[in-house]
Amino acid sequence: MAAYAFATVGNILALTGDVDMFQTEQTFSGGVFHHSIPNGRAGADIIVTPVELLARTQGDGSKLFSLKLSECQLELGGASGRMVFCRNTDSSLTIFCEERGFPAALSSASFGALDDRFRELRSLQRSQNSRQWFWVSISLLLIAVVCAGLYFGTLAAAQVAVRSLPISVDEKIGQMASVSMAPGIPLAEQHSATVLVRDIVEHLRPYSAIPDMDFRVVVIQDEQVNAFALPGGRIYVYTGLIRHAENAEQVAGVLAHEMAHATLRHGLQKVSQSLGIVVAMQFMVGDVGGLIAFGSQVAQESVLTSYSRAAETEADLEGARMLHTAGIDPAAMGEFFEIMKHEHEELPAILSWISTHPQHDDRISEIRRFRDSLPAAQYRPLQLSLDDAKRDIGQQ
Ligand SMILES: [Zn+2]
Structure with missing residues (x-):
């Protein structure tokens, strides 16, 4: 060791010679903790010899530190857990290194003396x-x-x-949907078909679950056999449906079913079932506008597809109840299904109402069963005729 030209002061060696003479030893890159270094810490080249660890700090004012292997108290740490810390007995000097071969070099230099501690x-x-x-x-x-x-x-x-939510929200949803849907060219309010449909709705209104609902009627000039209600009570009837009906009671059957969708609030029900987390959170912090815009989309989709089977049955039965209490034979509703069923084969493309209301056989028998369960009543024909409406539609 005499060849190493260092003056030793405790564990610190003042570098006076050429440290390149350690090139044959194993050298690693690491660092040193010692109070004599500015900030207490510096990067260093670490040389492992059979007797000691030598650490030469990098940069200006390079210092060399020595720590005897026999004094080395090992610790593992760092972010990866692979950093090896070697402290002297009074912990005043720590040499550390994270390089992969460093533990093996320590093990071999100490002839296995540090292996137990490494394992532990x-x-x-x-x-x-x-x-x-x-x-x-x-x-x-x-x-x-x-x-x-x-x-x-x-x-x-x-x-x-x-x-x-109050019914006013259904009305806002229906209003917004009606603007963006633009379902077709409406007939004039004085047109005999519009008057007929409005008269039937007004006849049924007192018997609906929400008599003061804002029921509004629009008849669309279109050969589709179609009718639908938007949330809040806007009811759309296509002239094709009037043309295929045999009497006003059958039209009343379809209208009672559509009015029931509105009063049972099936639109709002579907909105609540379709809620995504974003709209739900916005709504829960008081943003009803977002809900109405979302509801308007759902209402438009519902018109194109249909409500659930349960909702359709509910609307059938509520419609049949309305017809019964209004003095109209609920069988008229089933009759319209029968007409549609028989014509369905020939006119599938234009029979939208029936194609969005599937399984009509089941529905016809369900309406019959419900009608039979009702108390006996004296049904009266509606004092309304389809003739004028059918004639005027033809002249369009
Ligand atoms: Zn329906």
């Missing part, structure tokens, strides 16, 4: 890691449970809140 530290690290992973997994699971709770909780709360 690694096993400690493994158990800490598995404990950490356990808690990370538990935390992630808890976060997932809380997020799922918030997600489904918000949706469920919004669904309940949407269903308890």
Whole structure:
């Protein structure tokens, strides 16, 4: 060791010679902690010799530190857990290195004296890691449970809140949908077909579940056999439907069914079932405008597709109840289904109302069963004729 031209002061060596003479030793890149270094820490080249670790700090004012292997107290750490710290007995000097071959170099230089400590530290690290992973997994699971709770909780709360909104919201949804749909060319309000449909709706109104609903009638000049109601009570009837009906009672059957969709608020029900988390959250913080815009889209889609089977049956039965209390034989509703059923084969493309209301056989028998369960009543024919309306439609 005499060839090393260093003056030793405790563990610190003042560099006076050429340290290149250590080139044959194993050199690593690492660092040093010592109070004599500005900021207490510096990067260093580390040389592992069979006796000691030498660390030469980088940059100006390079210093050389020495730490005897026999004094080395090992620790593992750093972000990766692979950083090897070697401290002297009073912890005043620490040399550290993260390079992959460093532990093996220490092991071989110390002739295995440090191996037990390395094993002990690694096993400690493994158990800490598995404990950490356990808690990370538990935390992630808890976060997932809380997020799922918030997600489904918000949706469920919004669904309940949407269903308890006032009827004015249905009307706004229907109004917005009617503007963006533009379903076709409406007949004039004085047209005999419009008057007929309006008279039937007014006849049924007192017997509906919400008699003061803003029922508005629009008759569209179109050969489709179609009718639909928007939320809030706007009812659209296509001239094709009037043309295919045999009497005013059958038209009343279709209208009672559509009015029932509005009074049973099936549109709002579908809006609440279709809610996404974004609209639900906006709604829960008071943004009803977003809900109305979303509801308008849902209402338009519902016109093109249909409501659920349960909603359709509910509208049939509520419609049949309305007809019965209005003194109209609910069988008229079933009769219209029968006409559609027989003509369906020949005119599938234009029979929209029936094609969006599937399984009409089941519905006819369900309406019959319901009619039979009602108390006996004296049904009266409507004092309304389809003749004028049919004639005037033809002249369009
Ligand atoms: Zn329907």
